[in-house]
Amino acid sequence: xxxxxxxMTDHKLNPDTWIDLxxxxxxxxxxxxxxxxxxxxxxxxxxxxxxxxxxxxxxGDAAERTWLIAILKRKVIDYxxxxxxxxxxxxxxxNYNANSDSEGDWLxxxxxxxxxxxxxxxxxxxxxxxAIQECISKLPKKQSLVFTMKTIxxxxxxxxxxxxGINPSNLWVMIHRARTALMGCLNQNWY
Amino acid sequence: xxxxxxxxxxxxxxxxxxxxxxxxxxxxxxLMWCKECSGYTRKNQxxxxxxxxxxxxxxxxxxKEEMRKHLGQNNDL
Numbered sequence: 001x002x003x004x005x006x007x008m009t010d011h012k013l014n015p016d017t018w019i020d021l022x023x024x025x026x027x028x029x030x031x032x033x034x035x036x037x038x039x040x041x042x043x044x045x046x047x048x049x050x051x052x053x054x055x056x057x058x059x060g061d062a063a064e065r066t067w068l069i070a071i072l073k074r075k076v077i078d079y080x081x082x083x084x085x086x087x088x089x090x091x092x093x094x095n096y097n098a099n100s101d102s103e104g105d106w107l108x109x110x111x112x113x114x115x116x117x118x119x120x121x122x123x124x125x126x127x128x129x130x131a132i133q134e135c136i137s138k139l140p141k142k143q144s145l146v147f148t149m150k151t152i153x154x155x156x157x158x159x160x161x162x163x164x165g166i167n168p169s170n171l172w173v174m175i176h177r178a179r180t181a182l183m184g185c186l187n188q189n190w191y
Numbered sequence: 192x193x194x195x196x197x198x199x200x201x202x203x204x205x206x207x208x209x210x211x212x213x214x215x216x217x218x219x220x221x222l223m224w225c226k227e228c229s230g231y232t233r234k235n236q237x238x239x240x241x242x243x244x245x246x247x248x249x250x251x252x253x254x255k256e257e258m259r260k261h262l263g264q265n266n267d268l
């Protein structure tokens with residue numbers, strides 16, 4: 001999320017562009033939380049519905065995407081509430097004294113090790129994924145489509161050309177432009 | 192000798208394993224003296240590994256099309 005985006009006043013909603021601009025971003029966000037592509041897809045769809053229905057409540061104080069993410073967050077929470085509707089399932093029990101030889105400092109002992117790379121990685125990778133997705137959404141529509149099909153979905157050059165009615169050299173020009181733009185967009189934080 | 196444009200094209204294709212070996216050899220020869228293309232290649236490879244590391248997911252166009260239908264929108268591509 002960029003600061004300029006946050007502080008810009010007079011945000012407007014353009015539901016017609018939501019799917020092009022935010023579907024993949026929201027989808028990545030949801031997949032990371034529910035670990036299931038089908039459920040994530042449903043949550044994204046529900047988010048767009050809820051967004052349309054409550055568009056009149058949008059005050060323009062947050063960027064469109066931030067607003068949609070807030071809706072999606074609630075959808076994710078609702079989803080977990082639903083599957084944990086038996087009270088006991090939602091309860092988290094911590095046994096403070098699993099090892100009888102650890103005395104005192106029990107709270108400190110439970111804090112995640114900040115130097116453990118394996119614990120930080122999934123979060124960092126998710127942030128990276130969202131950063132890439134944000135950069136992709138800034139590309140011209142056809143470039144983002146070609147890049148996504150080729151890089152993320154792994155569709156073959158031939159199939160993309162057939163589907164979009166372009167020839168391979170068109171495709172590689174678009175891939176080149178997309179990649180160059182993404183390198184610039186990601187440059188500051190991730191290289 | 193290949194031009195910078197050709198070199199970058201080969202480099203792009205190599206990111207998707209679609210550059211033939213003889214092109215990759217030409218690219219590597221080019222990179223020996225061309226600093227700019229070396230920089231491009233480095234960043235391009237980094238982009239490939241960032242994308243892999245991020246484990247990106249996306250919805251297919253047909254899934255998005257379905258969503259548009261549900262929302263009562265038409266695709267304007």
